[in-house]
Amino acid sequence: MQIDSVIHLKSYEQIKLLLRRHAITFLPLIGIFIILLLMPIGVYFLINAIFPTFLTNTITYTLMVLFASIYYLSIYLFFYSYFVTFYLDLWIITNDRLVDIRQVTLFARTIAEIDLYQIQDISSDVSGFFPSLFNYGNVSIQTAGTIPKCILYNVPDPHHIRQVILELSAKDKDYHNK
Template identity: 30%
Template sequence: MTDQNKHHARRNVEDYSEVMKNEKSTNNFFRTFISKPKNIHLDIQNKDEKIILVLRQHLITQLKSFLFLCMIILLIPILLNFSGFIETFPDKFIGAFYIFWIVLTFGLFTRTFLIWFFNVYIITDERIIDVDFASMIYHNISYAKIENIEDVTARTTGPLAAIFNYGTILIQTAGEKTEFEFGNVPQPAKVTKLISELLLEEEKEKIEGRVN
């Protein structure tokens, strides 16, 4: 059986996944749980490989970083003003300092947003993919075939995770990278069930001879 025939033999995910059967397709890439996206394509994506789910960390998990940035951004200028230290410098220097502080603030918020936005976990009908974004010039992509997955567990820790329904998915594989961690993703029970359904479908394909 050729590779092309193998891909054509794959069923639509709605035919075997209870999770995806109840999920609507969305193209809103700012969401943290993006099911069956139509306008997302990866450079490493195979010709007939379909992206089923894109995940990123739950927004509530970014609250700590946001509050910390706000505290630093507001606290330092306030302390400088109350201490009178900044008044010892010329007005031009003070103006330049505040301009620098605004630019720095914008840069910190932008960096925090980009790291959250581009660090994504992707599940296709063939693989799980972990995109680790560190900066605009460096990112790392790890992936494992569905058939190499050996164990999937979900871990929810703390009251916030229980209230807002997010957790960490731990995946063990027999591939080159043996452990994957999808950190603080929404609806962890759905994600683990979906991966289990994909794994079961992979086994059925082998038994029925739809793929080698």
């Protein structure tokens, strides 16, 4: 995804941060995917152990291969759609605004913009063992605009991001108060 095709930067605008969710937050889904991939193999060995002559029938064997193929295709499709949703969630922070791009489903995307001078409160939250270990968490932003609250979910180094947004917001407020 090219940034220029999603947002149009103003002449004075510069991208300061480009954020995605921390990669470690996708690992549980990869684990579930691997377990789901191994399940048909376990079922095959279980059926072969309990009913040794069951798979010798060509019709039964063909049906099992067909069901396994449909199962694997479905698993790949769900994994791909979750990966696309994970990867295409994006936050762009410029010196003038914050752009929140959310891939809701495979074919649905929402884009919201927050002017930095409208930010009233910003907080960062790192809670839990793995978030503390890998330094990721949420950044919550309260605004006076049409979008009252924006949350950057599972971003890396949330305390640094909060500090950068606070500094950019202060500069933007000074610019707009002139």
